[in-house]
Amino acid sequence: xxxxxxxxxxxxxxxxxxxxxxxxxxxxGYPSLFWYVQYPGEGxxxxxxxxxxxxKGSNKGFEATYRKETTSFHLxxxxxxxxxxxxxxxxxxxxxxxxxxxxxxxxxxxxx
Amino acid sequence: xxxxAQSPRYKIxxxxxxxxxxxxxxxxxxxxxWYQQILGQGPKLLIQFQNNGVVDDSQxxxxxxxxxxxxxxxxxxKIQPAKLEDSAVYLCASSLSPRGGGPLQETxxxxxxxxxLVL
Numbered sequence: 001x002x003x004x005x006x007x008x009x010x011x012x013x014x015x016x017x018x019x020x021x022x023x024x025x026x027x028x029g030y031p032s033l034f035w036y037v038q039y040p041g042e043g044x045x046x047x048x049x050x051x052x053x054x055x056k057g058s059n060k061g062f063e064a065t066y067r068k069e070t071t072s073f074h075l076x077x078x079x080x081x082x083x084x085x086x087x088x089x090x091x092x093x094x095x096x097x098x099x100x101x102x103x104x105x106x107x108x109x110x111x112x
Numbered sequence: 113x114x115x116x117a118q119s120p121r122y123k124i125x126x127x128x129x130x131x132x133x134x135x136x137x138x139x140x141x142x143x144x145x146w147y148q149q150i151l152g153q154g155p156k157l158l159i160q161f162q163n164n165g166v167v168d169d170s171q172x173x174x175x176x177x178x179x180x181x182x183x184x185x186x187x188x189x190k191i192q193p194a195k196l197e198d199s200a201v202y203l204c205a206s207s208l209s210p211r212g213g214g215p216l217q218e219t220x221x222x223x224x225x226x227x228x229l230v231l
Binding site for chain 1: 116118152156157160168220
């Protein structure tokens with residue numbers, strides 16, 4: 001079956017620290033991988049995506065590389081800001097269907 | 113471009129009452145999704161529409177939940193009667209293409225959600 005496993009939070013970092021949020025997946029076929037971000041009181045927003053192995057998605061200083069050999073899609077940012085405080089969801093959609101599978105989310109708090 | 117609209121944003125009801133949520137997807141998006149997001153969990157798909165037809169409702173509790181998208185545009189999700197465990201955020205999302213449209217078109221865009229509290 002299809003599933004996504006994220007590192008558990010919450011994560012608290014100081015401003016300008018390096019961020020890694022781990023995400024691994026199990027999927028049939030060749031999935032597309034996504035990171036969504038949910039700011040307090042808002043809906044999910046697409047942060048970045050990658051559709052095939054070795055693709056790197058990037059946006060707003062965040063990056064994630066689709067690693068087929070380790071079935072991973074870890075989210076990274078070199079220098080976080082207070083405005084990055086949110087919940088981050090890793091998700092996949094398999095190439096055999098249209099259903100998204102979400103991880104449980106990782107809460108990030110960045111303190112000044 | 114206007115995003116996915118949902119209303120109401122918040123709803124408080126007592127158990128055994130009924131409630132309905134409304135969603136208007138991004139213009140031109142063929143596919144519409146309803147998700148349930150319980151506190152501390154990722155969203156769980158309840159039902160997926162392609163135009164006005166149901167593609168997947170395998171995780172919809174059909175004894176109490178119903179949804180429709182009569183004209184292939186906006187949609188309503190109803191709970192009747194509500195239970196305490198239905199307290200959650202109900203998210204609506206839309207995407208451009210039906211099944212097989214490719215990853216770019218399959219990207220889902222989410223509304224702000226309706227936060228439901230059942231007392």
